[in-house]
Amino acid sequence: MQDKIQNLLNYCFKDTDSIEFQLFLISVKCLLPFENKIGCLFDRDRYKKELELFSCYMERDDETISYWLQNKKPSSKSDEFSEFKIIPVVIANTIWENTIEEVLKAVTFYTLNNNAILNAFLVTSALFEHLNDSDPERMEEATRERLINFSIKEFFAQIGMEISRNYMIAFERERIKLLSKPVLFDDYMVNNYRVLNYIFEKDDTRKSNLNPDENKEDHIKNFSIYLYKLRKGLISPEKLIIPDKIPDIRECLKNPAFTHPLLGRCQVLKITGNTALVRNKSGLLRIRI
Numbered sequence: 001m002q003d004k005i006q007n008l009l010n011y012c013f014k015d016t017d018s019i020e021f022q023l024f025l026i027s028v029k030c031l032l033p034f035e036n037k038i039g040c041l042f043d044r045d046r047y048k049k050e051l052e053l054f055s056c057y058m059e060r061d062d063e064t065i066s067y068w069l070q071n072k073k074p075s076s077k078s079d080e081f082s083e084f085k086i087i088p089v090v091i092a093n094t095i096w097e098n099t100i101e102e103v104l105k106a107v108t109f110y111t112l113n114n115n116a117i118l119n120a121f122l123v124t125s126a127l128f129e130h131l132n133d134s135d136p137e138r139m140e141e142a143t144r145e146r147l148i149n150f151s152i153k154e155f156f157a158q159i160g161m162e163i164s165r166n167y168m169i170a171f172e173r174e175r176i177k178l179l180s181k182p183v184l185f186d187d188y189m190v191n192n193y194r195v196l197n198y199i200f201e202k203d204d205t206r207k208s209n210l211n212p213d214e215n216k217e218d219h220i221k222n223f224s225i226y227l228y229k230l231r232k233g234l235i236s237p238e239k240l241i242i243p244d245k246i247p248d249i250r251e252c253l254k255n256p257a258f259t260h261p262l263l264g265r266c267q268v269l270k271i272t273g274n275t276a277l278v279r280n281k282s283g284l285l286r287i288r289i
Helices: 002-012 019-029 044-054 063-071 082-091 096-110 114-131 136-149 152-158 165-179 187-192 194-200 203-209 214-231
Strands: 031-033 040-042 257-260 264-272 275-280 283-288
Touching: 002 019, 002 082, 002 114, 002 194, 002 214, 019 031, 019 044, 019 082, 019 214, 040 096, 044 063, 044 096, 063 096, 082 096, 082 114, 082 194, 082 214, 096 114, 096 152, 114 136, 114 165, 114 194, 136 165, 136 194, 152 165, 187 194
Parallel strands: none
Antiparallel strands: 031 040, 257 264, 264 275, 275 283
8 A cells, every 4th residue: 555655646746846745745744643533634723834834935826825825715716736735635544434524624725616626526536446446437436426425515514614505506506517427537637637647547657757766756755654654543643733833934044953843853054135945854945034
């Protein structure tokens, strides 16, 4: 299973400096094992802290992130990076009901866009089945059945979020439209989502896209091991708890080395103008100060 996770991540992330990998990493850090059931929850409170810090070193703009940072609520926009945010949530969970609830918590943190939610549902189901060694035919059947039984009203009730009747009607219209398609995982879906491309394309195609970068391989391997342990329930929740109060990163940068609750041990390599170059176990960060 660890190799399976590692191969998937190697394909999905071309380098570990990209915004795709950074968003994946933030989601990994926000996974907390349940205390009374199997799997991991998506800790929204920690995610807010991570995202506010991420805004200091994010190197590429993203509409949904910018909207949340400005308004502290989800937008109605589509989310081009949603699959990278939900990959670790799916990997860390082995029960479908827990998986889809936590995935949708991550998705709706940013957007209430109907298609974004439905596409994330498809990606989640395919990846869930892939990790359980299902073939493409089984993925299609299981996903269609799950989509038939899915209730957006029940989901929002579970997370305590109020949604208008018009929103419910519009969502149901899109869900029914999706179910009317003869094939859920058609060429459009497969070509537009890296996870689906990996799952549904042939082995030789996957191998030709793997980048033999040693630094990347080491990073991916470390996170694969960590996610595997989360999936197996081998990590205690107590080890992942962070303090309620997070120190100001600008104050931390006054020291040549420091330990931050969200970034871990950091070394300040250089400060130039309003930018600090910092190294931690995840790599180099250019933090705006």
